Amino acid sequence: MSRILIVDDNDTLGSGVVLMLQRMGHEGVAVTSGPEGLERLKAQPYDLVITDYRMDEMNGLQVLEAVKVQSPETDIMMMTAHGTIEIAVEAMKLGAVDFISKPFPYDELRLKIEKVLEFQAARRASERLGEQNRYLREEIDGRYNFGEIIGEAEQMHSILAAVRKVAATDSSVLIYGESGTGKELVARAVHYQSNRSEGAFVKVNCGALPAELVESELFGHEKGAFTSAIRQKKGKFELAEGGTIFLDEIGDVPLETQVKLLRVLQEKQYDRVGGEQTLDADVRIVAATNRPLKQMVEKGAFREDLFYRLEVIPLYLPPLRERRGDIPLLVEHFMVKKCEEMNITLKRLTDEAMMGLARYPWPGNVRELENVIERTIVLSDGEQVDYQDLPLIFDEVPVDRERQGTGGSIALNERLDEMERDLIARAMDEANHVKTKAASLLGIKTSALYYKLDKYGLE
Numbered sequence: 001m002s003r004i005l006i007v008d009d010n011d012t013l014g015s016g017v018v019l020m021l022q023r024m025g026h027e028g029v030a031v032t033s034g035p036e037g038l039e040r041l042k043a044q045p046y047d048l049v050i051t052d053y054r055m056d057e058m059n060g061l062q063v064l065e066a067v068k069v070q071s072p073e074t075d076i077m078m079m080t081a082h083g084t085i086e087i088a089v090e091a092m093k094l095g096a097v098d099f100i101s102k103p104f105p106y107d108e109l110r111l112k113i114e115k116v117l118e119f120q121a122a123r124r125a126s127e128r129l130g131e132q133n134r135y136l137r138e139e140i141d142g143r144y145n146f147g148e149i150i151g152e153a154e155q156m157h158s159i160l161a162a163v164r165k166v167a168a169t170d171s172s173v174l175i176y177g178e179s180g181t182g183k184e185l186v187a188r189a190v191h192y193q194s195n196r197s198e199g200a201f202v203k204v205n206c207g208a209l210p211a212e213l214v215e216s217e218l219f220g221h222e223k224g225a226f227t228s229a230i231r232q233k234k235g236k237f238e239l240a241e242g243g244t245i246f247l248d249e250i251g252d253v254p255l256e257t258q259v260k261l262l263r264v265l266q267e268k269q270y271d272r273v274g275g276e277q278t279l280d281a282d283v284r285i286v287a288a289t290n291r292p293l294k295q296m297v298e299k300g301a302f303r304e305d306l307f308y309r310l311e312v313i314p315l316y317l318p319p320l321r322e323r324r325g326d327i328p329l330l331v332e333h334f335m336v337k338k339c340e341e342m343n344i345t346l347k348r349l350t351d352e353a354m355m356g357l358a359r360y361p362w363p364g365n366v367r368e369l370e371n372v373i374e375r376t377i378v379l380s381d382g383e384q385v386d387y388q389d390l391p392l393i394f395d396e397v398p399v400d401r402e403r404q405g406t407g408g409s410i411a412l413n414e415r416l417d418e419m420e421r422d423l424i425a426r427a428m429d430e431a432n433h434v435k436t437k438a439a440s441l442l443g444i445k446t447s448a449l450y451y452k453l454d455k456y457g458l459e
């Protein structure tokens with residue numbers, strides 16, 4: 001049984017749909033305005049919102065956007081009047097799962113709802129799997145691929161020695177270092193050299209934790225604990241059970257969240273949000289920051305008690321410019337690595353190019369160096385890399401682009417194709433089969449439209 005909310009100022013239509021939903025075995029609620037719908041959504045979770053476009057106060061697109069923010073797990077279907085293809089297109093762009101044009105026979109709506117709910121169930125199942133897979137994959141990547149820590153500088157030797165020593169304990173480790181100095185690499189080394197290496201290494205990007213969701217992210221929640229808690233969810237501490245939790249960017253954690261962290265570090269216990277039983281936290285804490293935490297404590301921006309819990313063993317990673325002797329080693333290391341990854345013959349740097357790299361200040365440290373090498377390999381022709389092949393780096397720091405996993409399943413692609421086909425067919429109708437006009441309704445090039453008409457056999 002799913003819960004569905006209808007938003008339409010025409011209450012006859014609303015109650016008709018509610019009846020139909022009941023017969024389908026679902027629970028339907030009809031309201032007559034956007035604000036009213038959002039109120040309902042605040043009180044209880046819904047799997048699907050079906051909203052009309054033309055309404056006073058809020059139109060359907062505004063409802064859509066508000067629902068997306070308020071309840072990301074809820075799907076949205078748009079009802080549009082005939083002749084408003086642009087709104088259907090806009091709704092799809094903003095993330096609606098489907099649309100239906102008015103007037104429609106109930107059967108058409110019923111089929112669409114069935115499809116959306118089916119797809120939703122599949123998506124939720126695959127998200128659950130994906131969540132598990134991601135951790136598995138991260139673990140495998142981490143275990144076999146966390147890579148060598150390169151560095152012959154004195155500072156690096158003492159860090160590696162400290163990592164070996166601390167790995168044997170369960171003490172909390174706090175890693176300081178500018179951006180790109182290898183904090184995560186060292187955190188992984190601590191984990192994989194420890195006797196917790198069979199457990200998971202779970203990274204928490206503290207800077208990106210939304211304040212309202214902190215507890216649920218860290219400690220998990222029970223089904224129904226709050227409006228959008230449609231199912232039980234494990235928190236990061238639970239996922240890291242028996243392993244290591246890596247609190248990245250710990251200096252960015254707001255004070256109110258610091259209290260919550262303090263409790264689990266002190267008591268080694270936590271509760272899922274909405275949970276009855278208290279769970280034990282069998283995890284080692286490794287935290288990292290590029291900010292001067294001690295100074296933040298003095299200024300009152302970071303809790304002193306939390307600071308002392310975290311900084312049992314401090315490790316300071318030096319910026320690359322303070323260990324320039326390691327630059328040639330790192331360059332060599334990344335040249336080999338990147339050429340192998342890209343499957344090309346190893347390129348060589350001229351002495352001048354190497355000197356250029358050794359002189360550069362590297363504000364983005366090792367990460368920047370890695371990016372520069374990768375870029376140079378891609379951009380330079382031939383097997384030799386000359387000083388001229390590198391000039392960019394002196395006037396421009398490469399952007400740090402986080403690599404993002406490409407998700408998406410076959411089901412999703414099929415579904416998108418189906419919706420695209422539908423939109424195109426409608427646009428062609430509305431444009432009386434004048435292709436240039438249909439293309440402009442859809443906001444695509446006419447050539448693209450030709451291609452798609454052919455692809456979907458719509459001619």
Ligand SMILES: Nc1ncnc2c1ncn2[C@@H]1O[C@H](COP(=O)(O)OP(=O)(O)OP(=O)(O)O)[C@@H](O)[C@H]1O
Nearest residue numbers: 148149150151178179180181182183184185366367
């Ligand atoms: N000593 C090193 N030897 C080899 N590779 C390194 C070294 N230090 C860093 N790297 C590589 O540089 C990149 C950045 O390192 P990492 O992500 O650990 O840095 P960070 O300090 O966490 O950076 P940020 O603050 O930007 O998150 C990674 O690809 C890492 O493998």
Ligand SMILES: [Mg+2]
Nearest residue numbers: 180183184248
């Ligand atoms: Mg990092």
